[in-house]
Amino acid sequence: MINFEYIRASSVKAAVEALAKNPTGGFIAGGTNLIDLMKRGVTAPTRLIDINNLPLKQVEETSAGLHIGALAINSEVSANDLVKNNYPLLSMAFAAGASAQLRNMATVGGNMMQKTRCSYFYDTAMPCNKRQPGSGCGALQGHNRMHAIFGASDKCIAVHPSDMCVALAALNATVTVSGPKGERKILFTDFHRLPGDKPELDNTLQKGEIITGVIIPKNTFNKNHYLKIRDRASYAFALISVAAALEVSGDTIKKASLAMGGVAHKPWRLTEAEKFLVGKTATKENFSKAADLAIKGAKGYGHNNFKLKMAPIAIVEALMIATGIA
Amino acid sequence: MDNNCKNEGRRDFLKKSTALAALAVASPALVKAGENDEKIAALFEKIPLNIEVNGKAFSLSVEPRTTLLDFIREQLHLFGTKKGCDYGQCGACTVHVDGERINSCLSLAVMNEGKKITTIEGLANGEELHPMQKAFIKHDGFQCGYCTPGQIMSAVACINEGHANSRDEVREFMSGNICRCGAYPNIVDAIMQTKKEGSTHD
Structure with missing residues (x-):
């Protein structure tokens, strides 16, 4: 690892200022992705500006909903009673991510900031537009079994590996950030971006900004499930994951929110499927129709063509488990 | 002791040489002309670190890039904690920080200022092995033994967290510790027995 200057920030303001003074620097929280990338x-x-001492660890219910500080630890948020009882989808997603050790280190802000990436990004001997803009994409014609089926470009077909982010996208969360120009809010679904012509950019944070937390609106979804399909039973990235949140009254679906992981450069909301489900009864037949709508426009790149078949099955399965039909 | 000091000096020398070599080949974006002197000075700027390891307080200086794992092994000479993959994938480097299990290979030593670390060497009570250590021996929870310190540290935390209520739960919450010899059934046996007997301490 190439050495670097190390600074501990004592406030959000000091952290932002420390970064402004050295634009080739960065923040470090849990470090689980950053140190890995630095070693390679x-x-x-x-x-590196260590932000672990900033007072951003709270998990509390406010009038706006659930407020989670950017430095709240993944395992603590997952085990928090407020989260388990009122936002079960989020708790399930946390529990599905990484390993027990990594969940004890990883923060909520860091989880969002982990790179959208694939093995070509990690292999410095290979071309990768994300790592080195303009060098090409190794995955397009290479091994692309883990890669995107939605929203990719000819520059990048990597996927965002987070589970937490898929749940936050489904729960209509908002990200709060602070920066040289003050504070602002970003809709969670606008936080991560598609690769387009700039795959080096994973998100819409402006230069020098820091995540301070996320706010999840008061949860009215009474049927929730996070389904994760992976190569081994635990501690692996999703081939496909589905966050399903429904508000069901009697047999009728009043509200539907669906997002997928492992399929795109960002958590992928299934808006067409959601629209279809509202007002319908919760049946396998309706779930299947919604799933067919959801995968319209999906595209395989060879090795990952299996995801085209797996995606609708996973969507139906997640909805069946959420509603207790399965 | 003399020998140790000599080795320490040589290691430091080797590290610095490697760092200088790395700097020399670093891309122009990283090291702009004219900044070299400043960069080299910053390169060796060690950060003071106060840390407690296995009940003993240490005040030392570390390079910012030193991981907690390398600090424990190379500066404290506690070689029980193992370096497996060095990328957070295998769990051989698992230690407890303020009672919580983490991958010490993915934490910088300087990020652990003021923290209390427990390594495999700190688990036994004098000559009396920790119940989990005894259970691993009794159930033959290893073959080559390389992953064992990490497995045991993770297993103790797994029970303390309340995540050892069934064999399936143990398998899920021990998934961050890989055993290439495949001693998993015996590892689960050892954890289930320790959990049943209800005696863990950190």
């Missing part, structure tokens, strides 16, 4: 020579910040 994929990234080499010249200054």
